[in-house]
Amino acid sequence: MNFKNITFKLVLIVLIGFYGNVFAQNKSDLKWTKDGNGYYQMINGELVSISILENDRKTIVSRELLYNSDTNLGRITDFEISEDGSKVLFYTNSKKVWRYETRGDYFVADLKANTINQVGKGKPASSLMFAKFSPDGNKVAYVSQHNLYVDDLQTKISKALTTDGTDRIINGTFDWVYEEEFDCRDGFRWSPDGQSIAYWQIDARKIRNFLMINNTDSIYAFTIPVEYPKVGQDPSSCKVGIVNITTAQTKWLDIPGDQVQNYIPRMDWIPKSNEIILQQLNREQNVSKLYVANATTATVENIYSETDKAWIDATKDWQWINEGKEFIWLSEKDGWRHTYRISKDGKKQTLITKGDFDVIENSLIDEKNNLLYYMASPLSATQKYLFKTKLNGSGKPEMVTPSILPGTHTYEISPNAVFARHTYTSALVPPITEWMRLTTLNPLTMAGSITNQLGRIKAPKNKVEFFKIKTEDGIELDGWMKKPDNFDQTKKYPVVFYVYGEPATQTVKDTYGAGKNWLYAGDMSKDGYVYISIENRGTPAPKGREWRKSIYKNIGVLNIRDQAMAAKKIIEWPFIDKNRVAVWGWSGGGSSTLNLMFQYPEIYKTGIAIAAVGNQLTYDNIYQERYMGSPLITKEAYIKGSPITYAKNLNGNLLYIHGTADDNVHYQNAEMLINELIKNRKVFQMMSYPNRSHSINEGEGTSEHLSLTYTRFLQQYCPPGGKSK
Numbered sequence: 001m002n003f004k005n006i007t008f009k010l011v012l013i014v015l016i017g018f019y020g021n022v023f024a025q026n027k028s029d030l031k032w033t034k035d036g037n038g039y040y041q042m043i044n045g046e047l048v049s050i051s052i053l054e055n056d057r058k059t060i061v062s063r064e065l066l067y068n069s070d071t072n073l074g075r076i077t078d079f080e081i082s083e084d085g086s087k088v089l090f091y092t093n094s095k096k097v098w099r100y101e102t103r104g105d106y107f108v109a110d111l112k113a114n115t116i117n118q119v120g121k122g123k124p125a126s127s128l129m130f131a132k133f134s135p136d137g138n139k140v141a142y143v144s145q146h147n148l149y150v151d152d153l154q155t156k157i158s159k160a161l162t163t164d165g166t167d168r169i170i171n172g173t174f175d176w177v178y179e180e181e182f183d184c185r186d187g188f189r190w191s192p193d194g195q196s197i198a199y200w201q202i203d204a205r206k207i208r209n210f211l212m213i214n215n216t217d218s219i220y221a222f223t224i225p226v227e228y229p230k231v232g233q234d235p236s237s238c239k240v241g242i243v244n245i246t247t248a249q250t251k252w253l254d255i256p257g258d259q260v261q262n263y264i265p266r267m268d269w270i271p272k273s274n275e276i277i278l279q280q281l282n283r284e285q286n287v288s289k290l291y292v293a294n295a296t297t298a299t300v301e302n303i304y305s306e307t308d309k310a311w312i313d314a315t316k317d318w319q320w321i322n323e324g325k326e327f328i329w330l331s332e333k334d335g336w337r338h339t340y341r342i343s344k345d346g347k348k349q350t351l352i353t354k355g356d357f358d359v360i361e362n363s364l365i366d367e368k369n370n371l372l373y374y375m376a377s378p379l380s381a382t383q384k385y386l387f388k389t390k391l392n393g394s395g396k397p398e399m400v401t402p403s404i405l406p407g408t409h410t411y412e413i414s415p416n417a418v419f420a421r422h423t424y425t426s427a428l429v430p431p432i433t434e435w436m437r438l439t440t441l442n443p444l445t446m447a448g449s450i451t452n453q454l455g456r457i458k459a460p461k462n463k464v465e466f467f468k469i470k471t472e473d474g475i476e477l478d479g480w481m482k483k484p485d486n487f488d489q490t491k492k493y494p495v496v497f498y499v500y501g502e503p504a505t506q507t508v509k510d511t512y513g514a515g516k517n518w519l520y521a522g523d524m525s526k527d528g529y530v531y532i533s534i535e536n537r538g539t540p541a542p543k544g545r546e547w548r549k550s551i552y553k554n555i556g557v558l559n560i561r562d563q564a565m566a567a568k569k570i571i572e573w574p575f576i577d578k579n580r581v582a583v584w585g586w587s588g589g590g591s592s593t594l595n596l597m598f599q600y601p602e603i604y605k606t607g608i609a610i611a612a613v614g615n616q617l618t619y620d621n622i623y624q625e626r627y628m629g630s631p632l633i634t635k636e637a638y639i640k641g642s643p644i645t646y647a648k649n650l651n652g653n654l655l656y657i658h659g660t661a662d663d664n665v666h667y668q669n670a671e672m673l674i675n676e677l678i679k680n681r682k683v684f685q686m687m688s689y690p691n692r693s694h695s696i697n698e699g700e701g702t703s704e705h706l707s708l709t710y711t712r713f714l715q716q717y718c719p720p721g722g723k724s725k
Helices: 009-019 176-182 450-454 545-549 558-570 588-599 621-628 636-641 643-649 668-679 702-717
Strands: 038-043 046-051 057-061 076-081 087-097 100-110 115-119 128-133 139-144 147-152 158-160 169-171 188-190 196-203 209-214 222-227 237-244 250-252 262-269 275-282 287-294 300-307 319-321 326-331 338-343 349-351 359-366 371-376 385-390 408-413 419-425 432-437 465-470 476-482 491-498 530-535 576-586 606-610 653-659 685-689
Touching: 038 076, 087 128, 100 139, 128 188, 139 188, 147 196, 176 262, 176 621, 188 262, 196 262, 237 262, 237 275, 319 359, 326 359, 338 359, 359 408, 371 408, 385 408, 432 450, 465 558, 476 558, 491 558, 530 558, 558 576, 558 588, 576 588, 576 702, 588 606, 588 643, 588 653, 606 702, 621 636, 636 643, 643 668, 653 668, 653 702, 668 685, 685 702
Parallel strands: 491 530, 491 576, 576 606, 606 653, 653 685
Antiparallel strands: 038 046, 046 057, 076 087, 087 100, 100 115, 100 128, 128 139, 139 147, 147 158, 169 196, 188 196, 196 237, 209 222, 237 250, 262 275, 275 287, 287 300, 319 326, 326 338, 338 349, 359 371, 371 385, 408 419, 419 432, 465 476, 476 530
16 A cells, blocks of 8 residues: 555554454455355354355364364454365464464365465465465465475475575565555566466665664664665565475576566466566556567567556456457556556457546456446446446447445455345445345345335435535545534534545545544534535546546645645635634645645644645655656645645644654654754744554554544644634
């Protein structure tokens, strides 16, 4: 994940996007059975399969086997079923690596022999990463301490496939910045025939350490080094190898281009073949090339290329159709994010989704019935619905989600495209779920239907209001607003703006939690605040390429003006007290808060900025160079967009908060900002949290203290309650 994803309910309880108990690369919780008519689930300490129609449960692995005196597995984080269904791989005792719990212990349960054995015996505890079965289920490969291993489950022999792994030579996983900005974690793939493994190797030996200081855990302070490439510094070298399972010999793919000045964010095997497909992005991330490589000869062919004046995102995962002859691809090349089917040689391209709208994500390919299911929201960028269209590109979009349920929908569709787990939420409705037949669009039972559940939900008296506002620049922006309880239109109220504003996330979504301030110790509506969030240009809202990429080389300028010009209109509303205007945000939102306070002091009187990038030249190279261009050419955009450039303009009340052990947005940002404010004799308040990370949630009492600090400052300098006009 990257440094910007801070929204919603202590971000799904203590920042699940940063620090949740999530298995590598955000795998779905739903594990379908092979036929698609059921799913697997851990219930009461045992693994069961559940049939969807009958809701019958069948024990697959008993609690007695999992938790006997010899093999007490501890906390099970995840599991994988072998292709033939005869074995189960359990992931336990998981530990965090930066953001997610991606290292731990693994055990294999043999269902025929009714035995369970640990994988990687002799390796350090909780050191195994991304273990997965070979296609035949007889082997398990994994990474431990940056080397790749394979265990033969029949012979019980473990073999090292790489031996050169160190803290800086990284095999089968990634360095800090690949993890943070490309969401790369699991760094190896079994070949379809199970005879070899393709894997990434990252060489980070030339990346400098950033030193964090621990002053509290010892009488003598000590440093904590974090391998971290700052903007303008060369990235790690990256290459892809194919290692033979029998010989443990690696053959490196002959990929064109400099291994340092190009990224390889995605790679996988083409199904039922001896070929690999990979995406290469240049250092500027505005040229994307797809290569197909022959695993035997290591030769590669460029089959598809795209360029963009701003940037191109790393793809998700490849989906193959037509027996591996074509793949599905998302592209913004016509101005909208659309789905294409492209032949393996790249010569034939067919546009599947057509129209002036964005595909938010592809959900399922039903090749048998010539259908593509995808998420989109052509009429409202705050919502999300399921659509379908002909896979061959001949059809028109057809909305699958019932139009009577406005809001945000998600679907987990069975592999056979017969069933789906449908979840619905809106600003008024907490997430509710139903099982449905996708083929008929009917719930399996009326008692469990979303419609039935809605009948039991009481609508709040004080509803979140969604609105649009047009700035003096002619830009129409989406927003939500929560007015005070017992709102009196004859009075003026303080307004608090919640901001983010960068390309990593939206704040204005029609989901449960919109209008709620999870950091406020109390109830803002009850206390008498108007709470508002505005979606500026440059966020990943489904509004087309131009909306999203207009922020290129303009972070800290364009997004800030959009926010300020919207606020300028809002504070003229008759019930808003323009003398009580506050703004707050975390991470990228903290940066936006600082820029708003400094660039538009006539609007914003109070601000709370948390874990902000004060100087864009301190952040990592992948993120900043993607959105702000190369600083090796010119630093002008970086300087123009950095809050420290404008710190001299502070007039209002500022509270700045940062954790000293923030490995993401380094604490040096706080100290650089402090120096600039001191130099200009600007008085402000500061709260540093010793040895806390970007989420500032470690240690007893931390979250409560942060909430109280935030709330007391806001109430003191932007007092709540209505005042007579």
